[in-house]
Amino acid sequence: MLATPASGLGDPVVIFLLSLQLPELLEELAEAVVCGYALQLEARVAAAPPILSAALQAVVLARTTPMTRNHPALQRAGAALDRVSRDQQIQILSWMLHRHGVSIEATRLVEGVIAMREDGAPSEGERGDSAETGTPDGEQESDEHTLGESIDGAIASVQSTGSCMPTPIHPEKWAPGDQPGGMYVGNDVHDKIAEHYAASHIGDRLALNTRPLSTIIRWFEEMSHDVHAEALSDDELARKPDILNLRRRHIYEIKPAKAQGEGATQVRMYVRLLERAGINVDLGPMGEPGTIGAMAAPGGVFRFTSSEPGLITYEYNRGKLVPVPVPFAQQSRSNSKEKERWRWELQPLKLTPAQQQAVVTTTVGAAMLLIVMILLAPVGA
């Protein structure tokens, strides 16, 4: 339809888009933007009712990384959002949040932004100054009022107290020492997933993160396997798989979700190296105990899953994880009642002073979107 020129009787693209309910409109636009039609759409909706521009810019913004508070995409989307009704603003923000699994009521977010703007930004002198603790992006964590704590109703707490649900997962202290933040988090996540796996496989011989292939091969030799360690170079013998269950002969690599392809290549490389040494191992099965979960991490939380055989991928976010009940209708679609009674949802952490400053000095729409982007941003983005 985008290939069809606008006619004198009205642009068919605009007519079609306006016929949709806002959530469907956002989904349609998201699909079109993924397919590379953002620029054509922008031209077609420029003269249309402002809801189309607001929806389109929000969809484009949701795909823009890295995001800063002065990013043109944020400013454009903010200006467009300012031109639609409060109800439409809430629907757009809500779509952005829930699409990414963030558990905040957009209504409360909008109220919070307005409250913050009425309160004004914190001054320099009000900022905390702790040398020991900080945030993953290097800004100092302060004790001052936060979006969630001091602005009444800024962000809804949807923490559930269901009896069979786990307790919320809160971030751990951020203390990287002299390590780069990414490496600090990556190592922590590797250790935690390995330990989680070990707790589910007590009694199995496991090589976790730090044991080289040379030591692993030696164990197989000890178990009377006919091994050929000499077939591997010193560099190859020094390589360390993330998780190798020697008893089950299952191997896993642990990778951030966005490096899944790299992880898949790496784990297959280990399988081939061991094969050359005379040892057959399998890619670890998906859904194996200890390969799925959610845990605290420094300055945030992470969720992990066995996304394909031999691979455990994780997503790390600022925020805390709270268990929320799954509605009955969704439960009934599942075969596993126990697993589907609740799910983890991400809730936000504090805004930094700089972020709070930006919220009160930009347009209302941009401020709302800024907060949404902060909530959705993975650490390091």
Next chain:
Amino acid sequence: MLLPSVLYGPTPEVKQRMRPLVKKLVAGANLIDVVTAGGMLDTSTIPGLLLLDGVTKISGENFHTGLPLMPLIDALSHPRTRPARSIGDAVFEQALGVPWGILGMLGPNGHFWLMPETRFRPFLDATLRFWGELDAVGERYCYSAPPRRLWDVIGTLHFVLANLGVPQDRLRAPLPPGGPGALLKYAHAAN
């Protein structure tokens, strides 16, 4: 508990110190002589975590209790540098005689020291002998954060008990008042 001072400090520094020690041990030096040459530190007066498996990215000054035994088992296993089997046997025997030697094998990868499986029982006996002293350190042990009591970090002791037949749910549960030894009543009769 007294731990060798050579194990204490920031990770890169301690790791650096281990290289010559591991070389000496591979050459047949006595574990206790080599590791305690610099004296001992008392965990009740020196702050810091007790890092099982030894190599970690946890910052600050800590006790790297998995060193030097974990890099040593790698050196003893390497096909191109492997010394006579008797070297590893001797180090294992020496490690069983001191609490820090046991601690060096208690991390999640420590079971690599328990090859062949005839080492299970001597290792368990030595661990139970020193358990009170090891456990008294409190919530300062970790493989990954946060620090916990020694029993709460799944490692070689759990591995051995599981292989002796203690059910996994018993091993994941809080430790009974009698300590790990009390779990042996759940082990296979043959053990």
